[in-house]
Amino acid sequence: MEGLSVADANLVMYLHPSKSRNVSQSILRELGSLLFKFNETFDGVLLAYDVNILDKQAKILSGVHPYFGLRLKANLLLFSPKPDMLLEGKVVKLSQESIHVIVLGFSSAIITAENIRGEFKYRTKDTEELFASKSHKRHVIKVGTMIRFLVKR
Amino acid sequence: MGLELPKYPEMEEDQVFNFTDSEIVSHVKQALASVLSGDNNSYNQLVGVMHHSKHLAPDEVALLETTLKALAGAVSSIDITHHDSLLSAIFCMSMWNYGPHVADALAELIVSLAISNGKYLDLCLGMLVSNFTPPPYFLDKLKMPHGLERKGQVLSRVHAAFKKIADYVPLAPLRLLTIVLQGMPTIYHKDRAIVIYVENMLKLESGEIGELVGSTILMAVVDRLIELDVEIGWDAILQDDFSKGIFEMELEDVDDIEESAEPDVGEFRLSRKSLAGNSIAELLDNLLVLTFEHLESCEREGRLAKVFETLLQSFRVTVLSAYKSKFAQFVMFYACALDPENCGMRFATMLADLFVQDSQPQPTRMSAVSYLASYLSRAKFLAASSISSMLKRLVDWCLEYCEAHDGDINPNAHRVFYSGCQAIMYVLCFRMKVFVDVPRLKSELLIPLEQVLKHKLNPLKVCLPSVVEEFLRQAKAASLFTVCKTFIFDGLLESELSRAFGGLERLDTFFPFDPCLLKKCDSFIRPMFVFWSMVKPTYDDAFDDDDDDDGSSDDDLVQDFVNENEDIMNDEFGKSFDEQGVDMDEFDYALKKMSITPKATSNYKFGGRFQEPARMPSRIRPSTSPESL
Numbered sequence: 204m205e206g207l208s209v210a211d212a213n214l215v216m217y218l219h220p221s222k223s224r225n226v227s228q229s230i231l232r233e234l235g236s237l238l239f240k241f242n243e244t245f246d247g248v249l250l251a252y253d254v255n256i257l258d259k260q261a262k263i264l265s266g267v268h269p270y271f272g273l274r275l276k277a278n279l280l281l282f283s284p285k286p287d288m289l290l291e292g293k294v295v296k297l298s299q300e301s302i303h304v305i306v307l308g309f310s311s312a313i314i315t316a317e318n319i320r321g322e323f324k325y326r327t328k329d330t331e332e333l334f335a336s337k338s339h340k341r342h343v344i345k346v347g348t349m350i351r352f353l354v355k356r
Numbered sequence: 357m358g359l360e361l362p363k364y365p366e367m368e369e370d371q372v373f374n375f376t377d378s379e380i381v382s383h384v385k386q387a388l389a390s391v392l393s394g395d396n397n398s399y400n401q402l403v404g405v406m407h408h409s410k411h412l413a414p415d416e417v418a419l420l421e422t423t424l425k426a427l428a429g430a431v432s433s434i435d436i437t438h439h440d441s442l443l444s445a446i447f448c449m450s451m452w453n454y455g456p457h458v459a460d461a462l463a464e465l466i467v468s469l470a471i472s473n474g475k476y477l478d479l480c481l482g483m484l485v486s487n488f489t490p491p492p493y494f495l496d497k498l499k500m501p502h503g504l505e506r507k508g509q510v511l512s513r514v515h516a517a518f519k520k521i522a523d524y525v526p527l528a529p530l531r532l533l534t535i536v537l538q539g540m541p542t543i544y545h546k547d548r549a550i551v552i553y554v555e556n557m558l559k560l561e562s563g564e565i566g567e568l569v570g571s572t573i574l575m576a577v578v579d580r581l582i583e584l585d586v587e588i589g590w591d592a593i594l595q596d597d598f599s600k601g602i603f604e605m606e607l608e609d610v611d612d613i614e615e616s617a618e619p620d621v622g623e624f625r626l627s628r629k630s631l632a633g634n635s636i637a638e639l640l641d642n643l644l645v646l647t648f649e650h651l652e653s654c655e656r657e658g659r660l661a662k663v664f665e666t667l668l669q670s671f672r673v674t675v676l677s678a679y680k681s682k683f684a685q686f687v688m689f690y691a692c693a694l695d696p697e698n699c700g701m702r703f704a705t706m707l708a709d710l711f712v713q714d715s716q717p718q719p720t721r722m723s724a725v726s727y728l729a730s731y732l733s734r735a736k737f738l739a740a741s742s743i744s745s746m747l748k749r750l751v752d753w754c755l756e757y758c759e760a761h762d763g764d765i766n767p768n769a770h771r772v773f774y775s776g777c778q779a780i781m782y783v784l785c786f787r788m789k790v791f792v793d794v795p796r797l798k799s800e801l802l803i804p805l806e807q808v809l810k811h812k813l814n815p816l817k818v819c820l821p822s823v824v825e826e827f828l829r830q831a832k833a834a835s836l837f838t839v840c841k842t843f844i845f846d847g848l849l850e851s852e853l854s855r856a857f858g859g860l861e862r863l864d865t866f867f868p869f870d871p872c873l874l875k876k877c878d879s880f881i882r883p884m885f886v887f888w889s890m891v892k893p894t895y896d897d898a899f900d901d902d903d904d905d906d907g908s909s910d911d912d913l914v915q916d917f918v919n920e921n922e923d924i925m926n927d928e929f930g931k932s933f934d935e936q937g938v939d940m941d942e943f944d945y946a947l948k949k950m951s952i953t954p955k956a957t958s959n960y961k962f963g964g965r966f967q968e969p970a971r972m973p974s975r976i977r978p979s980t981s982p983e984s985l
Contacts, residue, residue, distance in 0.1 A: 301472065313471065
């Protein structure tokens with residue numbers, strides 16, 4: 204699957220003075236708050252991290268609240284799908300108009316009718332919805348199937 | 357225009373126009389697409405149908421339903437910029453205005469819209485959250501059966517929609533959480549929307565996505581409770597009429613209270629009267645009841661332990677740090693009552709842990725021990741062994757402290773120590789009888805306690821005089837130990853020294869689990885609550901021995917009188933003196949039980965006015981108490 208990458212990052216994290224009692228916990232918590240969110244700097248969704256503190260000493264910023272800056276080195280697992288990438292996901296819902304897919308368990312994607320290959324026709328068989336291929340009889344897409352699709356936007 | 361969706365004026369069974377679903381959907385798609393080319397007619401018709409919501413004729417209802425279903429099928433054609441009037445019409449719709457079929461269709465549309473495109477997700481979730489509360493005109497109808505039915509119908513669909521969306525968009529609960537928290541009505545909303553909103557929040561917590569959003573929601577609810585709590589000023593609880601003077605009370609008032617009320621309600625008459633008009637108190641009352649019921653359902657489902665962890669954290673962060681919270685802490689009390697062995701002990705342990713930790717700030721430690729003391733005294737459901745183990749912890753800590761600090765009496769320097777001692781004495785005022793009967797406890801607990809109390813630091817002099825007095829009285833009656841100095845407090849409520857150790861926050865007079873003044877809450881709490889009137893102090897035995905058959909009626913008389921009034925005395929007049937929370941019961945009750953003649957010093961006591969001879973039992977018994985001070 205394209206779109207997944209591991210990045211090495213040098214980070215500086217600024218912590219509020221009240222967090223100085225338990226620094227490692229605060230770092231983990233800060234990074235945890237970034238999980239599963241799209242991040243501009245990383246240009247992707249953060250999926251996992253592995254972090255090391257580089258230096259025991261930190262610089263204190265001058266200002267009303269003396270935040271202190273910690274240098275960190277982290278391995279980050281990022282997910283950043285771009286157009287024309289191929290992704291795999293599991294089908295969760297089928298309808299005449301669309302196929303709904305969940306990628307990597309957290310990201311939802313939708314494939315609208317006009318983007319489904321012409322060979323697939325929507326059918327309802329025994330209350331089960333599926334897309335059946337006209338050319339290959341055994342090729343069906345049902346709820347729970349893994350499919351590969353191209354990213355448009 | 358092409359195909360007009362016809363109105364069905366008088367439709368007969370065999371005259372049904374047969375449009376297939378797909379035909380209707382394609383018609384709608386066409387209408388939507390035509391906007392892009394500038395032709396707005398059919399689109400405007402569509403929007404018109406959506407806006408038409410009040411007093412719908414059956415055919416209009418059918419039209420609306422069909423339109424909604426068709427739109428659900430055509431969501432991929434909806435464009436956020438070109439079709440914004442349609443979208444805003446959809447998002448303004450309230451399920452409360454419609455019957456079940458239309459509500460179903462609307463829910464389906466919202467779900468389809470939400471999962472079709474990330475842009476609509478927040479808007480759809482926002483629309484569903486706004487359906488937590490009914491439109492203003494409906495709020496009054498909520499109590500009626502028709503209103504309740506509609507409520508059940510709407511809310512079940514709303515929550516089912518959340519679940520469906522969460523199935524297809526896994527990160528939706530995260531977004532939902534933010535939206536729910538942002539959408540919480542403030543406490544100043546006149547329309548009481550917050551009660552039904554919180555009901556929905558709790559429903560979310562117990563629902564299928566509860567695992568993901570539950571703990572944050574609970575903490576937000578407790579935050580709101582505290583917000584309401586601090587809005588109720590202490591003056592709202594005190595009696596309004598100060599002109600009567602603290603020490604004189606018309607006997608007629610007492611009579612009124614006695615006669616007009618049933619025994620269990622009468623106690624709170626006075627104090628509740630002043631709270632009665634207070635709308636914030638009523639709101640808090642309702643919310644607390646909601647929370648209690650929610651806890652009950654958690655317990656039934658076996659989830660209470662997990663929920664309790666969240667509550668505990670919330671208590672630690674919010675309630676404990678609030679300045680003298682009045683009622684919000686009863687949530688903890690009730691949760692503990694539902695599961696005494698686990699939750700009950702967990703709460704007590706947490707408070708004790710906080711108290712002994714040197715790293716915690718002083719007010720936190722003193723607050724924690726006040727909570728602990730009040731809790732251990734008032735919780736009917738706690739086993740004697742639990743109470744004794746907690747007490748032992750406190751006593752051991754105090755003893756260690758004594759041994760480490762060799763100074764003289766100094767309220768400011770040893771605030772935490774004095775609050776610890778006061779806590780121990782307070783609990784023993786309520787529970788001494790229990791410990792006296794068990795010799796092992798007597799030695800484990802009371803001997804070190806004696807050492808503590810007789811230390812140079814002199815807690816007996818510093819702690820709240822009313823507490824110390826009652827404690828000593830009971831201790832003497834139980835022949836636990838004797839104090840070499842007699843402590844004559846002259847019925848003082850508090851002293852210079854106690855004020856000193858209590859500090860600015862007056863933590864010396866903080867008894868958080870004193871009887872709850874909120875009516876509805878109280879009915880929940882009462883069965884598991886220890887009132888002072890239920891406590892048998894050790895000096896009772898002295899009377900029991902002397903009484904024959906004729907003693908009992910007196911007891912009853914006094915008992916009734918006290919029952920009906922002691923909590924008034926406790927809450928009202930105890931509180932009418934600056935701060936509140938001092939447990940007046942101890943010595944008031946004691947006074948009643950004791951000798952005939954009020955002491956000369958009784959003028960200073962709050963209970964003094966109740967000493968009017970007219971109210972004393974008519975059969976006079978000589979005082980047999982050896983400890984007449």
